[in-house]
Amino acid sequence: MNEFYSLKFLDFFRPLFRLFQIDYETMRKILQIKLTMDQRRIPTIFASNMSKNKEKGNQYLKSLLVYALYGLVIIPFVSLGDNYIFLVSIIFGIAMFILMTSMISDFSTVLLDVRDKTILNTKPVHTRTINAAKIVHVMIYMALLTGAFIGIPSAFILGVQGIAFFLLFIVAILLLLMFIMTLTALVYIFILQFFSGEKLKDIINYVQILLSVGIIIGYQIVVRSFEFVDLNFVYEFSWWHLFIPPIWFGAPFELLLNGNHSGPIILLSVLALIGPLLSIMLYYKLMPSFERNLQKLMENNGSNKKKRLLLNTIWEKLICTSKEEKQFFRFASIMLARERDFKLRVYPSLGIAFVFPFIFLFNFISTGSFSELQQSNMHLTMYFCNVMIGIVVFMLRFSGKYKGAWIFQTSPIQTQSLVYSATLKAVLAKLYVPLFLLLSIIYIGIFSVRIVPDLAVMLVTGILHTLISYRIMTHNKYPFSEPFETGQQGGESMKTFLLLIVVGFFFFGHFLAMKFTFGVLIYLVILLAITFFTWKWIFKKTVE
Amino acid sequence: MITIHDEPILSLKNVTMRYSNNVVLNGINLDVHRGEIIGYIGPNGAGKSTTLKILLGLIEDYQGTVEVFGEDIAASDYSYKRKIGYVPENAELYDNLTACEYLTFIGELYGMDRHDAEEKAENLILQFQMEDVFHNRIASFSKGMRQKILIISSLLHNPDLIFLDEPLSGLDANSVMVIKDILEQLVAQGKTIFYSSHIMDVVEKISNRIVLLIDGEIAADGTFEALQEQNKQGSLEGIFNQLTGFDDYKQTAQQFVDIVTDGEGRE
Numbered sequence: 145m146n147e148f149y150s151l152k153f154l155d156f157f158r159p160l161f162r163l164f165q166i167d168y169e170t171m172r173k174i175l176q177i178k179l180t181m182d183q184r185r186i187p188t189i190f191a192s193n194m195s196k197n198k199e200k201g202n203q204y205l206k207s208l209l210v211y212a213l214y215g216l217v218i219i220p221f222v223s224l225g226d227n228y229i230f231l232v233s234i235i236f237g238i239a240m241f242i243l244m245t246s247m248i249s250d251f252s253t254v255l256l257d258v259r260d261k262t263i264l265n266t267k268p269v270h271t272r273t274i275n276a277a278k279i280v281h282v283m284i285y286m287a288l289l290t291g292a293f294i295g296i297p298s299a300f301i302l303g304v305q306g307i308a309f310f311l312l313f314i315v316a317i318l319l320l321l322m323f324i325m326t327l328t329a330l331v332y333i334f335i336l337q338f339f340s341g342e343k344l345k346d347i348i349n350y351v352q353i354l355l356s357v358g359i360i361i362g363y364q365i366v367v368r369s370f371e372f373v374d375l376n377f378v379y380e381f382s383w384w385h386l387f388i389p390p391i392w393f394g395a396p397f398e399l400l401l402n403g404n405h406s407g408p409i410i411l412l413s414v415l416a417l418i419g420p421l422l423s424i425m426l427y428y429k430l431m432p433s434f435e436r437n438l439q440k441l442m443e444n445n446g447s448n449k450k451k452r453l454l455l456n457t458i459w460e461k462l463i464c465t466s467k468e469e470k471q472f473f474r475f476a477s478i479m480l481a482r483e484r485d486f487k488l489r490v491y492p493s494l495g496i497a498f499v500f501p502f503i504f505l506f507n508f509i510s511t512g513s514f515s516e517l518q519q520s521n522m523h524l525t526m527y528f529c530n531v532m533i534g535i536v537v538f539m540l541r542f543s544g545k546y547k548g549a550w551i552f553q554t555s556p557i558q559t560q561s562l563v564y565s566a567t568l569k570a571v572l573a574k575l576y577v578p579l580f581l582l583l584s585i586i587y588i589g590i591f592s593v594r595i596v597p598d599l600a601v602m603l604v605t606g607i608l609h610t611l612i613s614y615r616i617m618t619h620n621k622y623p624f625s626e627p628f629e630t631g632q633q634g635g636e637s638m639k640t641f642l643l644l645i646v647v648g649f650f651f652f653g654h655f656l657a658m659k660f661t662f663g664v665l666i667y668l669v670i671l672l673a674i675t676f677f678t679w680k681w682i683f684k685k686t687v688e
Numbered sequence: 689m690i691t692i693h694d695e696p697i698l699s700l701k702n703v704t705m706r707y708s709n710n711v712v713l714n715g716i717n718l719d720v721h722r723g724e725i726i727g728y729i730g731p732n733g734a735g736k737s738t739t740l741k742i743l744l745g746l747i748e749d750y751q752g753t754v755e756v757f758g759e760d761i762a763a764s765d766y767s768y769k770r771k772i773g774y775v776p777e778n779a780e781l782y783d784n785l786t787a788c789e790y791l792t793f794i795g796e797l798y799g800m801d802r803h804d805a806e807e808k809a810e811n812l813i814l815q816f817q818m819e820d821v822f823h824n825r826i827a828s829f830s831k832g833m834r835q836k837i838l839i840i841s842s843l844l845h846n847p848d849l850i851f852l853d854e855p856l857s858g859l860d861a862n863s864v865m866v867i868k869d870i871l872e873q874l875v876a877q878g879k880t881i882f883y884s885s886h887i888m889d890v891v892e893k894i895s896n897r898i899v900l901l902i903d904g905e906i907a908a909d910g911t912f913e914a915l916q917e918q919n920k921q922g923s924l925e926g927i928f929n930q931l932t933g934f935d936d937y938k939q940t941a942q943q944f945v946d947i948v949t950d951g952e953g954r955e
Contacts, residue, residue, distance in 0.1 A: 170797065177782065177793050184784045184825075262780045266744040267797040268769035436749075 148179050150284045167273045174264065174277040178254070179284075208292040214242055218297040223304050228402055229409070232313075233394035235297075236320060240390055242293060243286065243321070245358065247328050248351045251282050255329060256344075261435075275431065282325060290321055309401060316393045316416065323389065323420040326427040333430050336437040349484045357495030381408035392416040459573045464566060468558060472566035473573075479624055480574050485544030489628070490536050490575075497532035498579055501525040505590075521658070523587050523595045527651045529580060530606050534643035536571055537613035540564075540623045549625035560621055561683045567623045568610055576606055597664045598654070604671045605650040611678050613643055695758055697722050697849055697880045698743070703752035705738055705904075712738045713750070714904040720882065725875050727895030728884040729924075731932050734901040736884045737777060740851055743882075744774055756849070770799060773847035775838050775855045777884075783826040787813065787837055790826060791844060798845035805844060812840045816863070831858035839867065843874075850874070851882045856890060868894055892924035900931055907931050 151172060161168045218238060224231045255278070264274050294317060302310040335344050385391045385408075395412030398404045456477060464470040479486065504525040508517050543549070557563065584599050617639050657663035698720035705713040713735045720726055730736050741747045742754060745761060754761050756768050782790060788806060791813075795805025813822050816836050821829065826837060835858045842850060852871075856864050871881055871894060885891050891898065892912055900908040908915055908931055912924060921927045929935060 173793065173796050177785065177789070180789065181782055181784050259780045259782065261746060262776045262778075263782065263794075264797070265746055266769065266772075266774045266776075267794070268766050268772075268799065269797055270766050 148176065150179070150288070151175060154280070154284075161276065164276070165270075165272065166276045167270060170269050171273050171277045171280065174269075174274070175281055175284075178277070178281050182285075208288060211242070211246075211289055211292040212295060215293040215295065215297050218294070219300050222297060222300045226402065228397035229391070229394040231394070232316075232397045233388075233390045236316070236390035236393040239290075239293065239317070240320060240324065241358065243290060244324050244328065245351060245354065246289060247282075247286065247324055248348060251285060251328075252332075252348045254278065254282050255332060271435075279325075286321055286325060290317060309397065312397060312400060316396065319416060319420045320389075320393060323423055326420070326423040329427050329434070330423060330430070333427075333434045333437070336434070345484065349487060352488050353491045353495070357492050357499070361495075361499050381406075385412065386415065389419065392419060463569050463573060466559075466562065469562045469566045469569075472563050473570050476567040476570035476623065477574050479543065480570060483543055483545060483624070485628060486539065486542065486624075489542075490539050493532040493535045494575060494579060497529045498583065500528040500531065501583065501587075504528065518591055523591045523598060524651060524654065526583055526587060526599070526602055527605075527647055527654075529583055530602070530609055530647045530650075531644060533576065533606060533609045534613045534617070534639075534646075536575060537568070537610055538617050538639075540567055540571065541618060542626050542628045543624035544628065546625055546627045549622055552622040552625065563622055564614065564618065565679075565683045568614060572607060572610060576610070577603075580606065597668065598658075601654055601657075601664060601668045601671060604668065604675055605647075605654075608671060608675045608678065609643070609646055609650070611675070611682055612646055615682055616643065694722065696720055696755070697757060698882070699753075699755040700739075701753040701755075703739075703742065703750055703754060705735070705742065705747065705750045712904050713742075716752070716901075716904075716906060718899065718906065718909075720880060722880055723875055723878055724897050725871065725881040725883055725895045727891035727898040728882060728901065729886070729888070729891055729898065729928065730901035730907075731934075735904045736901055737853065739901070740774075740853055740882070740884060743851065744772070745769065770845075771848040773842035773845070773850040775842045775850075775852045777853035779831075779834055779838060779857075781826055781834065781837065781841075783829075783834070786823050786825050787818070787829075788822050790837065791841055794841040795844045800845055808844055809840060812844070816840075816866075832860060832863060835859055836863070847879070849880045849882070851884075853884045854886065855883075856885070856887065864890075888923070888925040888928055898924065900928065902932055 154172070154175075158168050161171065218235050221231055221235050260274065260278070265271065298310065298313060301313055332344065335347060392412050392415040395409050396416055399409050399413045456474070460470050460473055464473050480490075505517065505522060508520070508522050512520075552563065580603060587595060587599070653667060654664070657667035660666075696719040698718070700716050700718040703713055703716040704711070716735075716739065728736055728739070738747065742750050743756065743761075745766065748762070757771065759768050761768055782793075785793070788809065791809035792802060792806045795809065796802055800808075810819070810822060813819055818833060818836065821833070826834060829837070835855070839855060842852070856867060859867065868890070871883075875881055875896075883891065883895060895912065897911055898908070898915060899906060908918075908927070910918075915924070915927050916922070919927045919930050921930055929937065
């Protein structure tokens with residue numbers, strides 16, 4: 145077991161912990177164990193491209209590099225002049241989003257670890273010490289993370305805005321950090337009070353997905369927002385600003401550095417100080433009831449009702465032929481919708497696939513007009529939505545619950561190839577087509593119904609792309625049968641990348657077809673025929 | 689049989705526990721003395737695990753008094769846990785630690801010196817012939833090996849009072865024999881064991897006193913022989929069935945099989 149620098153640093157605060165009657169030595173031991181275990185865990189931010197990771201080496205330090213990169217986005221705002229409340233609010237808004245989402249996605253496990261109860265609370269250690277260890281554990285990480293995130297920007301701040309601004313910035317960031325940590329815990333307390341543990345796990349799962357999508361979309365928005373930033377913008381107070389924490393933190397800068405002593409600014413500045421302190425007090429008060437409610441995580445009390453969706457039945461009848469295929473279609477649909485690890489790795493790509501086409505549309509608008517856009521061939525940007533297919537199909541073989549896959553081996557399955565064909569159909573019906581339809585509706589809204597034949601072509605290429613991806617990347621017999629950690633070698637992610645070329649190929653064909661009258665319709669018919677026979681051929685071949 | 693009647697090691701007085709409106713324990717009175725192996729049995733949901741959780745300080749909002757080593761645990765701090773060992777039911781461990789790391793850590797939590805804990809853990813591991821996995825992660829262990837780690841972690845600090853919740857699950861027949869013998873020898877040396885299990889023949893053989901819990905109340909308390917006489921049943925399993933009012937197991941089994949075979953065998 146290694147010695148940790150963070151713990152050596154913590155040793156300086158030994159008297160402080162003693163003051164609070166915390167058994168420092170024991171707390172340190174618990175922390176050492178926890179940190180050791182964390183080194184063997186992989187943070188979410190890396191989850192979607194784990195192929196880069198090796199067992200050894202501090203995963204966490206690597207993820208800090210990513211946060212340092214995120215931090216760069218703050219830098220342009222730093223030199224935005226002296227409209228402090230505006231500038232600081234934006235910076236703190238970004239910081240709060242990044243810190244809070246990563247707090248929820250990576251440190252929920254710390255706050256919600258129920259093993260602690262059986263292992264630690266049964267030992268001769270005071271609960272105060274255990275809780276302190278828990279909080280310090282999260283604090284160490286949040287401090288590192290925040291350090292990485294604001295490290296480079298704060299050097300800029302020191303250079304551009306001077307020492308006073310810099311010091312105030314550091315104090316404000318510390319307050320924000322306290323606020324975020326306790327706020328997250330308070331949110332959990334609230335959720336656990338009213339909902340079951342399963343619900344909480346679902347919520348955490350969605351936050352993790354949101355983090356991955358949010359960062360990519362957020363970047364686009366932040367970068368673009370620069371074009372709209374009006375430097376002569378005059379701040380006007382509205383009552384709802386009281387409920388937006390990033391604005392609280394902007395106020396003290398205005399108050400102390402710009403000498404703005406107006407009532408609202410003073411009120412907001414007070415909130416920046418009181419808010420974090422109040423949330424800590426509230427947290428301290430609610431901690432015992434939180435511990436009690438944690439018990440809920442160990443119970444399983446969901447609704448005991450059978451769910452059956454009409455839509456499912458329609459899809460099933462429409463696209464599955466045999467009874468066996470229908471049954472695997474149902475199974476795969478449930479797995480796609482409920483398996484949390486799978487969702488965590490796949491749903492972000494779906495979000496990106498949805499947003500990507502729009503990014504190109506916005507790019508067009510920023511140089512041309514909207515009516516020009518309507519007349520253009522920019523609707524072909526919807527091909528970017530197909531980019532996700534390769535990744536999703538690749539991920540199909542993995543599952544967090546891969547151990548359950550023995551059932552495929554031991555049960556008398558007649559036609560093995562049906563398992564995968566049904567799973568692919570489930571992906572198309574449950575993930576791809578809904579996404580595609582949603583995008584199509586918006587696109588038809590923009591470009592009018594003239595693009596319907598083109599959309600049909602794109603849909604068919606999507607299906608064909610699914611088949612090609614499957615053929616190239618899937619070698620195992622059954623879906624959801626491998627653990628996420630293994631098998632994600634570099635070669636595989638190269639393949640997902642190469643599959644992007646397939647999209648380009650279809651796009652190029654489409655582009656050529658548009659040059660001829662009825663070209664698109666002919667292209668559609670050809671693609672339909674190819675897709676139909678490829679499907680037959682691929683799933684016939686694997687039967688042998 | 690050694691039953692030394694001095695101050696009780698463990699004493700429950702009128703202990704009641706409610707979860708919202710659900711009464712889990714209803715006025716439990718129980719004195720446990722030094723050198724006893726209590727077989728704590730009862731149907732699923734009778735309140736066995738809840739009792740253990742109260743005794744270990746995991747649940748605090750119970751009513752009544754609980755004394756361990758003569759100290760009221762509600763009034764005392766955590767220090768009474770120093771002489772207690774515990775094997776939890778659902779095998780919870782930090783399994784991304786190695787066996788060595790985990791056992792040393794647990795030993796230290798009980799106040800042992802780090803090197804003593806590690807050395808003792810290694811010696812104990814050796815007895816189970818697991819020395820070649822001492823530095824492997826527990827996540828890679830089989831169920832039986834994990835269980836052995838749990839048992840070692842509960843005994844490492846030489847406790848006087850040992851709580852075992854289904855300690856033999858996943859162990860093979862040979863290991864079961866070893867553990868049973870370990871328990872007997874520990875008791876002979878004056879340790880007290882609180883043994884909670886569903887496997888009746890083990891409880892029957894191992895315990896010198898059996899406490900049966902039904903719906904949060906003590907339904908029977910005494911030596912196996914005394915229970916045998918009272919209930920005119922040959923085995924603890926029979927006594928258990930009788931006292932829990934479950935005498936239609938044959939019928940239940942028959943109905944189950946009928947559903948499985950669609951009634952084929954009956955005509």
